[in-house]
Amino acid sequence: MSDTTIEGPVLIFGGCGFLGHHLVREFARATPTPKIFAVDVNTERNRNPEATYLTANILQRDEIAKIFEQVKPQVVLHTISPSPFEVNHSILEKVNIVGTENIVECAKAVGTVRAFLYTSSSSVVHNQRQPMIEATEALPVLFSPDQPEYYSHTKALAEKLVLAANRQNGMLTAVIRPAALYGPGDGQMTTNVTKQALTGRANIRFGDKSYLYDTCYVENCTYAQTLIVKALLEASTSAPLPADKKIEGEAFFVTNDEHIPFWNLSRLVSELLGSPVPDDQVRNIPIWFMKTFAFLGSWLYWIFSLGRKQPKLTPWVVRLLTMERTLCIDKIKTRLGYKPKFNNRQGWEKAIEWAVPKIKAEKGGKTA
Template sequence: MPRLYGASAFAFKVGTVQAFVNTSTSSVIHDNISDLIDADEDLPVLQYPAQKRVYTLTKAVAEADILAANRKNGDSSMLTVSLRPATAFGERDTICMGKIVDVCRQGKGKFQVGAGKNEYDFIYVGNLAEAHILAAQALLRTYEKPVPPLETRVDGQTFNVTNDERILFWEFQRRISAAIGFPIKDEDIKIIPKWLALLMAVIGEYIIWIRSFGNRQPSVTRESVRLITIIRTLNGDKAKRVLGYTPKANILEGIERGGKWFVEEAKQAEAGKKVN
C-alpha cells in the first residue's frame, strides 16, 4: 500500500473518519500556457517539467496521496474523493476576485489584453461549498458498503466542479468592476495586443530580477499574461450526474454578492482608519 502523508495520514490514523473530501485544483491537468477546452477528468495529471507551477505540483501530490487512502483497509475504512474546482470567486476571495478588484480600483479595469474572446469557467464559492457537502454526503452513504459501479462511484474519484456557465474572461472582469462601483463603457476599453503585453512582462521581470537580486516578482508576468488570454473551460458533467450538483447561484449573482462584500469591506477599513 502507498504510504500516506499530511492530512490524509492523520485522518486515517484517527480511525473514525469516514469521509475525506479534498479540494484540489483544475490546474493539475493544465500547463497554464495552452488553451484548455472542455477538459474532463480523464486528462492526465501533469508532472514536471510539463507542469512548472510549484503550487500545482503540490496539489497534484496531495490529491494522489488522498485518493490512495481510499478504502485502504477495506470497505469499512475511510473513503476519499477529490474535487477540482474551476477558478473560484466570491466573498473573501483574495486570489481571483480580490486581485481583479484591486486592478479596477486603480482605474486599470478598462485595459484588455488580446482580442477578449477567451472563454473561462469559474465557480462561485457558495456553489463550491455546496459541491463539497454533496461529495461528503455521497461518501457517507457508501461507507461500509461494497464498491459501487463506476458510473455512480464517488469514492476514489475526481470531479471537476464549475458554475456550469461560461463567460468571457474580460466580461467577467468588467462585471466585477461594475459590481464594486466602477462601471466601464465599451468606448472606454483600451486593447493591448498580447505580443506587446508579453514583451512588457519580459522587460518587467528582467528589471525586477536585477533590482531585487532575484528575490521579487513583478505584478505582471508572462504567466499572468498567458492566463488572462487563453481559453480555460472544463467539463463538469460528471459532478452533475454522479453528485447531483447544480449551481444555486449563477455567475452574475455570485459577482453581485462578492462585489457587495468587497465594497462593505472597504467601508469598514476606511472607518477603522478614521477611528485610529
Template structure:
C-alpha cells in the first residue's frame, strides 16, 4: 500500500505523550497527511521530538492531575484524542497504576465533558500474554490476562485502562472509543529495542544465541503503528457522522480493539541478526554459540542473584531468556478488515531506517565532541 497523500482536516486533535517515541511519529504522520488539522501535544515535558509545523502546539502537563486536564480540554476543545501516554516501564507499581489507569480515567472524563467525538487508546498486545501459553496467531477473541496471572504489573494496568476506554464508548452516545494493541514497536527514536541490540553488537555479544531460534515473534515498525492509529481515528469520525445509526458488527470500530503489527512474524534471532548486520556485524552463523534454554535460564537466575548483591543488573536475566525463546505473534486480520489497515513499510526497510538513525546519531555526537 502506498503512503496516502494529504487528506481533509480531522479537526482539532489532542495527542497525549506526543513527544514520546510513538506519539511524535503519530504527530509527524498527521502533519504530513492532514496538514489542515490543528494538533495539540500534551506531555510531561515537551522539549524533545518537537514538530516545526505551525499547526502543532505543545502543552506541558500531567494526566494524573484531573483539574489541569479538565482545564486544558476546555482550552483546546479537541474533536479527537489519541492517548499514547503511559508510565515508564521501570517505574514503581503505584506509578503505573496512577498514570496508566487513573490518568486514562481523567482523560476519559474530560473528553466526555468536552464533547470529544473520537478517543483512540494505545494499549498493548501483551494484555493477552500468559507465560504458560504461547501466542500463535493470537487474535482479539483471546482473553486479557490480569491479576496474579499477569507477570507484568505494567501490562495489567494497560489492560485495566483499555477496559475503561471501551466501557466509556457511547457514553454519551456521541463519544466513540477504540483501542489499538501494538506489538514490539521499533524504529527511529526507539529507546527499548534497537538501542539495546546495537549495544549488544558493540559489546561483542552477537556470538551467543539462546535456544533453537524456532520461536516466531512479532516486531512492528513504528510508522505502521502510527498509520493504524490514524485509520482508527478516521473510522471513528466516519461513524460519528452516521450517528445515531450503529454500524453492523462486521463493520463496527467503536468499542472494539485491534492488534497492529507488521504482519511479518519472524524467528526472534533472525530479527536480532538483521539488526546486527545493519549495524556492521559480519559474524558467520557457524561461529555462533547456542545456549540451551534451560541452561541459559539457570545462568540468568544465578547472575541475577549475584548482581543483586552487587546492586547491579546482569546482561543476561531469566526474563530475557523467556522473552527471546517464546513464540509470540498476532493476527491483524481484524484491523485489515475493519480499518483497511495494511503495513506501509516492510520489516527489512524498518530495520534499515531504525539502525541508520542510531548510527547517524552516534556520528553526530562524535563530531560534536571533536569540535
C-alpha cells in the first residue's frame, strides 16, 4: 500500500450518485483532506460539506472543459453510468462512450491530471451465457457481437478509451471493475434484496442450487479506489514498473473477497432483521418456469409500453441469477495490498440501516 498523500484537487464525476457520494466521503476522511469537487447533473442530493459541487452534463464537452480549467485537478474519478438494466442503446452510447470520451479528452488537455480512474464493470469479460468462475483480469474484454449485453459492450469501449490515454500529457490511467455493488444509497441491489426480506420472500430460490456469487460493499470499493489513485500518483513521478507490478494502464477486479450463494443474500438480510429462514422452508422454483414467466412478462411490457419499458424480471435477469459469477482478486491484493474493510455480513448490516427506513417510508410504514 502506498503512503502517497493526495494533495492536489480531486474531481469526481457522478459525485452525487450512489458510488460517487461515497467516494466524496472517502476522500473527505483523508488527512490532510484534499480539495474535493463533485460534478453531477443534479447536485442537490447526497451533498457533503467538504466538497464543492459543480453542475454539468458530460455530453457537453464545452461544459466539461470549463470545469477542468476551473479546477485544474490532480486526480479524476469517473463513476457516471446508466443502470446495467438500461435497454436504450442511445443512452448507453451517449453516457458510457461519448461522455467518457469528453472527460478523457478534457483531462488530457488541461495538463494537470496525474491519476485518472474509471469505474467499469466486471461484466465486460463475461459472455452472459456460461458461468463465470474465478475470473481474472487476464480474460479478454468482450465487445459486440461476442458481448450480447449492450451495457457491457459500452462499458468495454469506455475502458478502452481510458486505458488508451495512459501516459498521455503526464496522465496515468486505470480501471476498476467492482462486483455487484451494494450499500447505503443504492436503489438497486440493496433495495431489492431488502424488500424481498421485508415482504417474507427470502425463502424463494430460482432452481435447486446455490449459485456462488461475488458482491462488493461500497466502502470496500471506495477504499480500493484510493489505493489505486495513490499508486498512480506515485508512479507518475517514476519510470514504468515491471509488468507484474504495474498499476497504470491496468484493470482491477474488486470484491468483498468472499464468494457467497446468491440466494442466501435475502436470507442473510432476513436474519439480520430478526426473521431467519431455516433450510427446510426454502422454496425452489424451477428455472424453466421462471424463464417462461419472464419471457411472457417482457412481451407484455413491450406491447403495452410500445417498446419503451422493460420489467425488472427478464429472461436475461433469470439467467444471471441462475449461474455462478465469481472473481479472483489476487491482482489487486498482490499489487496494492487490498484487504476488504468490511465482510459481506458487516456490509449488509450497514446497508439495511439505510434501506429499511427508506422502504418503510415509501410504503407508509407497511412492510407486507
